[in-house]
Amino acid sequence: MDGAVMDGGVMDGPTVAIDLAxxxxxxxxxxxxxxxxxxxxxxxxADAYGHGAAIAAPALEHAGADAFGVATPAEAFALRAAGVTVPILLFGPIDRGIAALVEADVALTVPDARALAAIEAAAPASAARVHLKVDTGMGRLGVAAEGAVPLARAVERSKHATLEALWTHLACADEADADDPDGLTARQVERFEAALANVRAEGIDVRCAHAANSAATLRLPGAHFDLVRPGLAVYGHHATPGAAALVPSDVPALRPAATLRAPITFVKRVARGDTVSYGATWRAPRDTVVATVRLGYADGYPRAAGNRGEAVVHRVRVPVVGRVCMDQLMLDVGALEGSVRPGDAATLLGPDGPSAAALADAVGTVSYELLTHLNAPRLERTYVDDAGAAG
Ligand SMILES: Cc1ncc(COP(=O)(O)O)c(C=O)c1O
Structure with a gap:
């Protein structure tokens, strides 16, 4: 993998290597x-959670993914341009550009009568494939469970839409029961089952029902229905260390696909009491060695990781010291006993470095947010596979 990102042992700048295997x-x-x-x-x-949808999605399709989910029309068209042929679902409703989406064979989400009216007004050349969204407790998008029957009937009546699926989204699947107020996950599944049964009782053919994100795919078989919609786990992550702990022990470990590395550009001795970076928030507790790394918050690494994050250098875990700057951060590499040189690589995230969940926990966010910053424009992205060949 190093061969793809380093030249003569010296990295030019920060890189994110995506392992398709x-x-x-x-x-x-x-x-x-x-x-x-x-x-x-x-x-x-979000560009395959920062992993680059144009490469990741075709690789996933080749590996057997049955469909893809996107948040915006542009993301759907980009998948088709990348050669994706399997069904695509647009997760949110839209008012404009409907005919082009239907022509690109993108299924549309309908959470209310307004969204259906937009499809009717667009009068696409062929009927839009519609996934009717039921809000069972997420409180974000969707018709209330009681409204599912009239909305499904309206879709059935429309000559511009065909009902393909009923779906919902779980709010707490990655929370331990203690953190899932009122057992919301179980109630969401019950409400969804009831809405589905009511629609089917009307004689309406619902070929597909779906509800499960990554956490529910991994730990809640009762929420799988006909299709699951994992994102985060596809890329090898859990939202938080707590969410990781909920996964049944017989599930093989996921492999983080992304490795964020950056070159060390400068190494210096600092004396006990010296301070490092803006605000002088870190003071050396002993004489030590500090390495400066060419990676900052403009490269997607969180500023909040100052004095909290970690890196791996020469297989040793070292702390990020002082504030993270726009283009640089500093590591206390005193534990490496003088073996660190400019040009050496520091791993900030990845299977051989800190996990996204651990860093997220340290900086008060979730791994999703960190990963979606991996497509920062200054990060060079490379693709590798089992054999280590760049793709
Ligand atoms: C509607 C919908 N389905 C599925 C997912 C995938 O969720 P996760 O990444 O937790 O697996 C998301 C992501 O937030 C989503 O918004």
């Missing part, structure tokens, strides 16, 4: 949780 592994782990016949839609919104 890890994506395949994670897909297989997720698939192994499903009963036969349940399909898998991989969420590839």
């Amino acid at each position: 890890a994506l395949r592994h994670n897909l297989a782990v997720l698939r192994s949780r499903l009963r036969p016949g349940v399909r898998l839609l991989a969420a590839v919104k």
Whole structure:
């Protein structure tokens, strides 16, 4: 992998290397949780959670992903331009550009009569494939469970829409029961089952129902229905260390696909009491060695990781000291006994470095936010595979 990002042992700048074999592994782990016949839609919104949808999605399709989920029309068109042929679902409703989306064979989310009216007004050349969204407790998008029947009937009546699925989104699947107020997950599943039964009782054919994100795919088989929609786990992550702890012990470990590395550009001795970086928030507790790394918050690394984050240098875990700057950060490499040189690589995230969940926990966020910053424009992205070949 180093061959793709280093030249003569010296890195030019920060890089994120995406391991396509890890994506395949994670897909297989997720698939192994499903009963036969349940399909898998991989969420590839936000540029495949920062992993680069144009490469990651075709690789996932090749590895057997049945469908993809995106947040914006532009993301859907980009998948088609990248050669994706499997079904795509747009997670949110839209008012404009409907005919072009239908022509690109993108299924549309309908959370209310307004969204259906927009489809009717667009009068696409062929009927839009509609996924009717039910809000069972997320409180974000969707018709209330009681409103599902009239909305489904309206879709059935429309000559511009065909009802393909009923779906919902879980708010607490990655929370321990103690953190899931009122057992919300179980109640969401019950409400969704009731809405589905009511629609079917009207004689309306709902071929597909879906509800499960990564956490529910890994730990709640009762929420799998006909299709699961994992995102985060496809890329090898859990939202937080707490969410990771909820995954049943017989599930094989996921493999983080992304490795964030950056070159050390400067190494110096600092005396006990010297301070480092803006605000002088870190004072050396002893004589030590500090390495400066060419990675900052403009490269997607969180500023909040100052005095909290960690890196791995020469296989040794070292702390980020002082504030993270726009383009640089500093590490206390005193533990490496003088073996660190400019040009050496520091790993800030990845299977051989800190996990996204641990860093997220340290800086008060979730791994999703950190990962979606991995497509910062200054990060050079490379793709590697089992054999270590750049893709
Ligand atoms: C509607 C919808 N489905 C599925 C997912 C995938 O969730 P996760 O990344 O937790 O697996 C998301 C992401 O937030 C989503 O918004």
